Amino acid sequence: MSSNANISKLSFAGLLITLGIVYGDIGTSPLYVMGAVVSGVKISEMLAIGSVSCVIWTLTLTTTVKYIFITLRADNKGEGGIFSLFSLVKRQRKWLIIIAIIGGAMMMADGIITPSITVSSAIDALKIYNSEIPTIPIVIVILAILFFVQQFGTDFIGRFFGPVMLVWFTMIGVLGFIQVIEFPIILKAFNPYYAFEVLKDNPKGLALLGAIFLCTTGAEALYSDLGHCGRRNIQISWIYVKACLIFNYLGQGSFLLNHINQDFNQSVFYALMPQWFLPIGIIIATSASIVASQALISGSFTLVSEGISLNLFPKLTVQYPSNIKGQLYIPLINTLFFFGCVAVVLFFQDPLAMEAAYGLAITFTMLMTTILLFYYMNLKKIHPAFKYGITGLFATIELVFLIANISKIWHGGYVTLIIAGIIIFLNYIWIRAYNIKSKHTQYVKLLHYNEQLVSLSKDLTYPKFATHLVYLTKSNIEDEVEKSILYSILQKQPKRADCYWLINVQVVEDPFRMDYHVNSLIKDDFIRVTFYLGFRVQQRISVFLRQVVTDMLQKGELKYTEKYHFMKESNGVGDFQFIYLEDVLSYESEENILEKFILNAQIAIKKWTANPEKWFGLDTSVVHAEKVPLIIRPISGVTLNRLDKPFIEEH
Numbered sequence: 001m002s003s004n005a006n007i008s009k010l011s012f013a014g015l016l017i018t019l020g021i022v023y024g025d026i027g028t029s030p031l032y033v034m035g036a037v038v039s040g041v042k043i044s045e046m047l048a049i050g051s052v053s054c055v056i057w058t059l060t061l062t063t064t065v066k067y068i069f070i071t072l073r074a075d076n077k078g079e080g081g082i083f084s085l086f087s088l089v090k091r092q093r094k095w096l097i098i099i100a101i102i103g104g105a106m107m108m109a110d111g112i113i114t115p116s117i118t119v120s121s122a123i124d125a126l127k128i129y130n131s132e133i134p135t136i137p138i139v140i141v142i143l144a145i146l147f148f149v150q151q152f153g154t155d156f157i158g159r160f161f162g163p164v165m166l167v168w169f170t171m172i173g174v175l176g177f178i179q180v181i182e183f184p185i186i187l188k189a190f191n192p193y194y195a196f197e198v199l200k201d202n203p204k205g206l207a208l209l210g211a212i213f214l215c216t217t218g219a220e221a222l223y224s225d226l227g228h229c230g231r232r233n234i235q236i237s238w239i240y241v242k243a244c245l246i247f248n249y250l251g252q253g254s255f256l257l258n259h260i261n262q263d264f265n266q267s268v269f270y271a272l273m274p275q276w277f278l279p280i281g282i283i284i285a286t287s288a289s290i291v292a293s294q295a296l297i298s299g300s301f302t303l304v305s306e307g308i309s310l311n312l313f314p315k316l317t318v319q320y321p322s323n324i325k326g327q328l329y330i331p332l333i334n335t336l337f338f339f340g341c342v343a344v345v346l347f348f349q350d351p352l353a354m355e356a357a358y359g360l361a362i363t364f365t366m367l368m369t370t371i372l373l374f375y376y377m378n379l380k381k382i383h384p385a386f387k388y389g390i391t392g393l394f395a396t397i398e399l400v401f402l403i404a405n406i407s408k409i410w411h412g413g414y415v416t417l418i419i420a421g422i423i424i425f426l427n428y429i430w431i432r433a434y435n436i437k438s439k440h441t442q443y444v445k446l447l448h449y450n451e452q453l454v455s456l457s458k459d460l461t462y463p464k465f466a467t468h469l470v471y472l473t474k475s476n477i478e479d480e481v482e483k484s485i486l487y488s489i490l491q492k493q494p495k496r497a498d499c500y501w502l503i504n505v506q507v508v509e510d511p512f513r514m515d516y517h518v519n520s521l522i523k524d525d526f527i528r529v530t531f532y533l534g535f536r537v538q539q540r541i542s543v544f545l546r547q548v549v550t551d552m553l554q555k556g557e558l559k560y561t562e563k564y565h566f567m568k569e570s571n572g573v574g575d576f577q578f579i580y581l582e583d584v585l586s587y588e589s590e591e592n593i594l595e596k597f598i599l600n601a602q603i604a605i606k607k608w609t610a611n612p613e614k615w616f617g618l619d620t621s622v623v624h625a626e627k628v629p630l631i632i633r634p635i636s637g638v639t640l641n642r643l644d645k646p647f648i649e650e651h
Contacts, residue, residue, distance in 0.1 A: 011233075018229040018237045019169065020161025024292030025114055026063065026218025027165060027241060030172055031121040031285060034252040034268040036211035036355045041204070043256050043264060050198020052189040052253035054212040056246055062366070063219045066394050068238050071223050071369065072231045074376045079511040079536065080226025081299075082107060082369055083306040087509045087535055089375040096375065097312075097431075103368030104307055105423035107220060109416050110361040111300035112340040114217075115143060115293035117358050120351035122289040125270045125282045139345055142286070146293055147338040150329055151319070161291050168288040171281070173244030175272045176251025183254035209404035210359050215249070217362045218292075220369065224299050227511070227536075248272075297337060301330050302536075307427075309507045309535035314430050314609040318538065332608060340419065348412060357415040360405040364420070367398040426605065433602035436595055437583050442483040443475055446521055449486055456489070456496055457525050465495035466577035470545070472616075473502045478519050478528055484581055484628045492626070495579075502528040503541060511536040516548060518557070541616040545576070578623045 019027075037051045076084040086100035119139050126133045180186060188194060199205040222234065252268045264271075273281045305328055307313040319329045348354045374391040405413060456462065471485050481502060489495050502521075513534040520527050529548050533539060552558040584603075 014230065014233040015237045016162035016166060018162070018233040019165040019241070020163075020291055021295055022222050022225045022229055022234055023165060023169075023218065023237070023241050024161075024288070024295040025118075025221045026216065027169060027245070028118050028121075028285075028288050028292045029215045029217060030245065030248045030252065031267075031269050031289070032117065032351055032355060033211065033214045034249065034256070035121075035266075036214060036352055037208060038256065038264050038268065039211075039352055040265075041263075043259050043262055045257060045260060046194070046198050046201065048253045048256035048260075049186060049189050050194040050202075051208065051212060052186060052249050053192060053195035054198065054209070055215045055249045056189055057192050057195050058212060058216050059242060059245065061397060062216045062394070063222070064238070064242065066370075067219045067223055068235055070390065071373060072226060072234060074373055075226055075231070077510050077512065077534075078227055078230070081224035081303065081306065082220070082365065082372065083303060083310060083312075083535070084227075084511065085369065085372045085376060087306075087310060087511075089372055089379055092375050092378065096372065099368045099371050101312060101424055101427045102420075103365045103372075104303060104312065105420040105427070106361045106364040106368070106416070107224075107303055108300055108423055109419040110217070110220075110358070110365065111296045111303075112337055112419060113344060113354060113358050113361060113416065114296040115146065115337075116341045116344040116348075117351050117354040118289040118292045119143060119146075119286070120345060120354065121267075122282065122285040124351055125267060125278070125285065128266070128270060128278065136345060136349065140342055142290065143293075143338065143341050143345070146290060147297070147334055147341075150297060150334050151331070161294070164284075164287050164291055168284055168291075169241055169244040171284055172248040174247075175281075176244075176246075176248035179251030179254040179272055180247065183257050186250050186254040186257060189250060189253060206404040206407050209401060210408055211355060213359050213363060213401045213405065214355055215245075217358065220362060220365050221296060221299055223369070224303065225295070297334070300337065301328050301333060304330055304333050306535050309533075309537075309539075311434060311507075312427055312431065314426070314605050317610040317614050320538070344415065347415065353412055355412075357412045359401075360408065360413040360416045361420065363398060363402045363405050367395065367402060370394045370398060429598055429601045429605060432598050436598060438474070441474070441583075443477070443480045444483050444486065446479055446481050446526065449490070450522055452490055453500065453522060454525055456494060457498065457500075459496060462494050462496040464497065466497050467575035468499050468501060468577065469495055469497035470501040470503060470576060470578045472541075472578075472580065473504050473528075475504065476506065478530070479521065482581070484583075488579060488581060488626055488628075497577075500526045501545070502526070503545065504528065504530045505539055505541070506530060506532050507535050508532050510534045513537070516544065518548065518552065520557075539616055576622055580623060580625045581628050582625060584627050584629060 033055065034051070038047070041047070072080065074080075074085055074088075076088050082100060082103040086096060090096055090100075116139075119142050120135070123135045123138050123142070126135055126138070199209060202208055226234065248269075251272055255268060255271055256264070269285075270278065270281065304313055304316065305318055308315055308318075316330050316332050319331065344354065344357070348357075370391060374387065377387040377390070409417065469489070471481075471488075473481055473485065475481055485502075489500065500522075511534040513532055514537055515532040517530045517532070518527065519530075529545065531539075531541070531544055549558065
């Protein structure tokens with residue numbers, strides 16, 4: 001597990017690790033799916049066979065056909081997930097950003113709900129021994145430990161994920177197979193007729209469908225982990241995973257056939273286990289639930305990191321606790337997710353009550369992925385018949401599941417909407433504030449200021465501010481620069497330097513691209529460096545700039561003088577100073593209530609985000625922050641009358 005290159009190759013080790021990384025969520029679904037199906041209803045033969053048939057064909061159509069065969073091919077240089085897919089198709093339609101935001105928000109909501117329901121379902125088995133056992137404190141303790149260890153990375157723990165899940169899948173497959181042998185009539189479930197009949201004749205067909213959908217909740221996470229494990233490892237390992245899952249669901253269906261006309265309010269999954277095996281089964285199930293939770297938490301870190309690079313989320317502190325490519329840790333997200341999980345556990349109490357919130361989140365995400373997948377096929381010029389046929393098929397299936405889950409909004413689904421709504425609101429504030437500032441940012445041609453800049457650089461009457469003065473620019477036009485930068489250099493406090501640098505970062509579709517381009521705008525005085533970085537690359541500008549200067553010195557593009565003394569290892573970083581300009585709403589602007597609210601909200605959000613020093617990897621000793629007034633609408637219509645003599649008010 002030392003490198004992604006090895007993991008991505010088809011091998012036994014790769015297949016084993018894939019079991020641990022990819023299939024935790026979907027693999028633990030047997031813990032609660034059939035329990036949700038029979039909750040509050042009398043068991044019938046049609047319900048038992050038909051519900052299992054629904055599970056089999058949902059796994060086949062949604063997971064196997066859509067994700068394993070089709071969606072995994074929609075990779076971005078080997079990377080998957082809804083934001084990776086969005087980065088490929090975003091140029092086709094501007095409104096696709098809305099689709100990506102909704103899908104991403106729902107995935108993050110899923111990242112909060114999954115650990116809650118999975119760990120709760122595993123621990124809930126303790127009530128078999130004593131219904132009075134307080135399982136909630138145990139669940140919270142496990143969640144606390146799980147979130148606490150995130151900061152250390154999962155390099156060591158991850159080595160055990162694969163073997164744990166191999167044991168888990170083998171166990172559930174064997175338990176189901178034994179039950180099927182005793183009641184082979186359940187094999188009728190392979191006939192889709194029974195799936196159709198149970199939905200048609202059941203007065204609570206929609207509620208049943210909402211419960212059934214839980215069997216495929218890990219399919220989206222499967223796509224998100226494409227970059228970690230590789231397509232072939234996921235596709236091959238799915239054969240074994242699906243076989244074990246289906247055997248277990250068949251076994252649970254067989255068990256229900258032995259309880260016709262009964263109310264069964266216990267865990268159907270644990271009912272398959274003989275009493276002597278139950279303690280072992282609980283331990284294995286708890287271990288598998290921890291693996292599933294870990295995978296969702298790690299996936300959420302990756303999702304947020306991608307969203308930050310795509311400017312969908314505020315910049316947050318990102319840490320890299322191990323040498324494994326793509327593994328990262330975001331402290332704020334980890335804290336928020338922990339408290340979110342605890343709140344969900346305390347609010348719902350019962351894991352069966354959580355399924356209403358659980359299914360709604362992932363259904364939305366799948367539907368959003370289907371929409372983006374349509375535009376990906378459009379990008380690849382796929383034949384219209386196939387493109388519209390596939391999109392229509394899966395959109396129909398997912399809309400039916402969505403309708404089924406919408407009926408559960410008032411039974412707990414609103415929790416998902418609240419969580420996702422908060423995330424979407426933050427997305428809106430961040431993106432809208434960025435657009436407002438971009439709209440009112442003035443750019444000027446650097447050519448018009450050549451003489452002033454050269455003159456300032458050589459004017460010894462001004463004290464030298466720095467040998468090298470570096471500004472971050474958002475201008476994508478090489479010979480243009482923000483007016484505020486020139487104001488900072490020439491007017492606010494004239495800043496003399498031997499050389500001025502403009503740094504521009506452009507996030508590109510290739511997830512791990514790391515290229516740069518240099519343009520000497522004013523020879524030896526003003527240099528622009530454009531970095532082309534993938535959305536999964538940490539933007540360590542200080543490190544990157546060091547390499548740029550080194551390369552330029554080696555190629556003779558810069559003369560080795562004292563002003564480049566920082567390149568000597570013994571002298572450390574040297575005399576490079578970064579100026580960070582922060583736009584703030586000016587009091588000289590006419591008030592626009594909405595825009596003022598958005599900009600002030602962004603300021604409030606920034607208090608919780610990473611400052612430029614942390615995000616760009618800059619030494620705090622070489623960074624200077626300057627506030628620049630942002631005038632949205634200049635105040636107009638002000639008329640003052642001049643008086644010839646002072647005004648004295650009469651009393």
